[in-house]
Amino acid sequence: MDIQAVLAAMNPAVYESFKTAIALRKWPSGQALTPEQLATCMQAVITWEDKHVAPENRVGYVPPKVQACEDESHIHTIEKPLQWQ
Numbered sequence: 001m002d003i004q005a006v007l008a009a010m011n012p013a014v015y016e017s018f019k020t021a022i023a024l025r026k027w028p029s030g031q032a033l034t035p036e037q038l039a040t041c042m043q044a045v046i047t048w049e050d051k052h053v054a055p056e057n058r059v060g061y062v063p064p065k066v067q068a069c070e071d072e073s074h075i076h077t078i079e080k081p082l083q084w085q
Contacts, residue, residue, distance in 0.1 A: 006044045015048045019059065 018041040026032050049058040056063065
């Protein structure tokens with residue numbers, strides 16, 4: 001798939017279809033996506049969202065932290081080796 005051709009043909013229906021195909025790793029027909037098709041679909045979805053979707057509604061959006069941690073108790077400063085049992 002040529003990404004520029006895909007982007008030229010993109011519309012909301014194709015965008016939703018690509019998101020579903022990415023999530024299921026297969027086309028609506030049931031045929032598995034090839035690694036190249038998966039990469040192209042991901043690029044198309046990211047590009048479409050950049051132009052048409054608000055940042056907070058994009059796939060993978062993580063809202064910024066409103067408040068910093070009160071203390072640093074979550075930071076582990078002492079390295080402990082793993083003990084396999």
